[in-house]
Amino acid sequence: MTRGKRDLNRARAQVSFFLNGTLTHVSGDDAFMTLAEWLRKRAMLTGTKIVCAEGDCGACTVLRAFAPPGIASKRKPTFIAVNSCVITVAQMDGSHLVTVEGLKVDGELAPAQTAMRACHGSQCGYCTPGFVMALTGVIEKYAVIDRKTAANALTGNLCRCTGYSPILDAAEAMEPSAKHQLAGRYLTAANIKKLRDNTKGNLLIVDSEARIFKAPDNLADACRFMAQSSSPRIIGAATDIGVQINKGKPLGMYNLSLQNIADLYGVHIGRSSIYIGARVTLSDVREIMKKPIPEFAKFLDLFASPQIKNAATLVGNIANASPIGDTLPFLLATDSVIHTERLVGRKLTHRAIPATEFFLGYKNLALKPGEIITFVEIPRGKSAKNLRLYKVSQRKDLDISAVSAALMINTAKSGDIESASIALGGVAATPVRLPKIERFLIGKRPTSEHITAATQMLNDQLTPLSDARGSDSFRRALVHNIFNQYVHDVFGSPA
């Protein structure tokens, strides 16, 4: 990699963010630490706990408000819960952060803390700061909190000694207090402006091992970095990469984060397709999809926890290339398209790759060297009403699928099947679309008999793994059951 001198001179060499209301700058090695480690070891804010270090337990929950530089003036940031154990400090550039230490006002506990104490929501207390932060995120958003809202907001927080009833009692007992409201205290116009002034232009952090973390503010610079670096790594939200760091696979030499590129936060809901930028979080995707494709929005409720979805991106799920990536069967069945950019010579070059041609083998994608996924195009499809998405996992919340599926079968006026789109995850080295089965079904009635015949045909096309989440035969049985469930859900168990 030739790191141009001009680049080094021009770029900012420190990450800037507000931490509990104080403008904070971090550079060098510290910027490569996970936020949770840095909070505890450098900022000495040990209220934030680290338990699983995998995004699974919520003990490290902090609140983050972020609006990307280019669109900060159009969208006021709000505080949302994220796991600090799986993100790096460098990714916090331009953020307003609040930890459990930042909740009290004049020595007075915040609503979530008061309610947890009053309802006996804590015993050993190790999980408590995480619960308090997740609950504070809820009260920042909703004036009234019912048990269901609280339970959904806490799916990413584990407690092993108190039991969840007192914690949910505390959630319901919280009384919003204007004095403690975080947006009013920390997201002042002066703070927002100060941070914007401190985070203009490209960010380039270099650590003592000469590792680079680059966060340019435009796509051309990002593509140039990809073209000029050897084995560069793109960092999305790092919900997957962060787990790997904690498991002993540190970041490599050339790391590119897309966090400062305003265009990649774009969303366009067109008449025939929805376009989602590479930096759009899954929580935002869920909101965006509620109207045009509600089945996908509902399905995302089963994806990870609020803390993960508040950071993780749809594009990260695609590029992660896991055969059990939950959104992939949906993207395959809807004929979605992956859009990319890369530098060819000096020119930015665009490609549109159908999702059905994107997954080549286990962790092997149809990306060319240096290529960045910029957005995903999801056709709305006249048939989205018959779309159903299924995820089977050992527990409902915050679990990885054994099998996931997307089915969309439409019938003509005659009652015969006129179109079928079927895709599965967890049954082969990649997520798969099943054109043979789709062709078999066309012209037939959507009965259990034909569906059973289709799943029998499937047997030679699937190569499911046997692992901790299920044996080969278990996964095949799941596919059969999902197909029958679909007929029941959409066609009401026809004879």
Ligand SMILES: Cc1cc2nc3c(=O)[nH]c(=O)nc-3n(C[C@H](O)[C@H](O)[C@H](O)COP(=O)(O)OP(=O)(O)OC[C@H]3O[C@@H](n4cnc5c(N)ncnc54)[C@H](O)[C@@H]3O)c2cc1C
């Ligand atoms: C606790 C926990 C629960 C989870 N639950 C689920 C779940 O229920 N279902 C599920 O499917 N997954 C789950 N995941 C996995 C992960 O959260 C998702 O895959 C997520 O969508 C990844 O997004 P990200 O932005 O964090 O990607 P990152 O971790 O930043 O990146 C993932 C990969 O994508 C590449 N990449 C990122 N952006 C681009 C781009 N623009 N162009 C090219 N390559 C890119 C990166 O280089 C990396 O290889 C879970 C993870 C955790 C930690």
Ligand code: FES
């Ligand atoms: S320590 Fe468990 S989610 Fe971060």
Ligand code: FES
């Ligand atoms: S109070 Fe001990 S783990 Fe929750």
